[in-house]
Amino acid sequence: MATAVFLTGFVVTGAYAQETIKIGVTQPLTGAFAASGNYVAQGAKIAEEEINQAGGVLGKKIQLITEDNKSNPTEAVSTVEKLITKDKVPVLIGAWSSTLTLAVMPKLEEYKVPMIVETSSSGKITTSGNPYIFRISPTSAMEAKAFQPLVKKMGIKKASFLYTNNDFGIGSANEYSNMLKTNGATVGVMETMDPKATDFSAQLAKIKASGSDTLFVTTAVEQLTLILKQAKEQQVKVRIISCGGSNSPDQLIEQAGDAANGSYHTAFFPPWFPEVTKNPEVSKRYMAEWKKRGHNVGGLTEGFRGFDGVYVAVAGIKAAGKAEPEAIRAALWGVTVKGIYGDIHFNKEGPAGKESGQNVPVVYLVTITNGKVVKTSF
């Protein structure tokens, strides 16, 4: 009896495997970035089901194989190795944080499998000469450049920085501080924090003493919540601007309450006014499905990254005409996908002959007023 059950199970899996095209996803489903990683995975799942309902790609259904990289670079490398060697996925999506993405990049080159980078912003990812990288999220440099006209309009004279001491934070603080210097503002103090830290009293005391009018913060939403609360507690009266787009203003309003008022946030997808996005019909469809599934509304600003990632991977497979890594890599250069990030296509970036693909999304700046997210009036 046991044997019979086992055999049936085996046959079913075997048949299923033949009919699907696998796409590997590596995300931080547990550990420090678990909240964001799960949102990205949920967004990817929505795209997977939409695509399969519409008949899949190349006559086959797609199947996402999602692995947990545990917010840990070593684990991230193992997930990619497992997805490529065991599941034989021809294309990957990952790996949320810049540090995690940078960790897996050598494996992509070793096994010659392309990866769609859906979140990471460190410049190094697309400038280090890895031809298997196709990034749909903006770099810190793009964000800083988009911010440039606002320096004068917002009246920023002296700005300080508080950022996580990892690839994401350091990359962002460097780009923004250089941009500010070339636009006539001075830089106060550059304070770092461990990505797991919860108490920022020492940094905030220093920032308060620096006499800055603005504080740029680069980290994920959990630390940002605490920074807003603690800045209020220590009466650090500066304009706080969060960079990097992983700031979930809805969650900030819910958790930091009053302390969130008056803060500014860069966003790569504004679910509060989807009509301003390049493809509003796609944005609205994604939002409706997200809400229908009862997912946390605060996660909309992360989930869309996974959603777009899957559509881009599938467009690559379709353009390649076969589910083979090299063919997909070559085909990705030609695709244009109407996504939430905008009309996604790839420009060449990095050393000649080994360029990575980089999309140019729109960057939005929103502010929180009276517990509501509103467009900035600049």
Add this chain to the structure above:
Amino acid sequence: MDELFQHFLNAIILGGTYALLGIGLTLIFGIMRVVNFTHGELYAFGAYCMYALVMIFHVNFFLALALAMAMGILMGAALEMLLLNRLRGADIDTTMLVMIGAWIVMQNMEQFIWSGVALSINSPFPANPLVLGPLSVSWNRVYVFIIALALIGATYYLVNRTRLGKAMRATFQDRDTAALMGIRIDRIHTATFALGSGLAAAAGALLGPVFVVTPTMGDLAASKAFAIVILGGLGNITGATLGGFILAFVEELGAGYISSGYRDAMGFLLIILILLMRPTGLFAQKERIG
């Protein structure tokens, strides 16, 4: 100068909670010789209990703290009776592996039940801070500090002035003789583990509303608690209390005047230096040998 005073104020307030985390662990470490990797998870457990009580069941904020601590004590007693009791006499490696397993299971259970999204607990304190001239501190943190000191005081009293405390100290000094004198070592172990766990849960329930509640919050708390215990000397409550304050000052001033990115490293650097000079910790008690 204002900045320096603000750093001092921050360090004193932070030191109170560090001391609370440290004494809970030092009791378990000192009396039971168990490397308790679940200490941080009991801290997170306390915070999640507080969240459930205050935000879901709308229990009074102050009553919720007492209930969360009681749940921590029960959880600690359950862990001790289910796992550690069976491992009595097992070597330290086995116990350590079991405790690491319990830590991983508890952390994953937290994520399974509550998801990875950070949760916040509303406190009844005013949003505007207590302002003392150029300095300011939130009312919630002042409350945390006062309760932490009260709990530390109560633990001192329990260990030094009660029959149970006497039995704990006797077990710590020489468990075989204590057993021969009729002390129920098993019960002392359960009581010690429950008490230490209760203190960790109280720390979590106190700090949950100050910070946010996440499944990984216990990791940092546990590594700090271990640092404090090693700094103060194993099993030494006074050492753990002072160790908590020393760690807070080193971190706060180190972050303020040397480098904030290495805030958490500062404390561990200090521990390495102290252990090189005083291998048994700053305030180690003399232990009877042989």
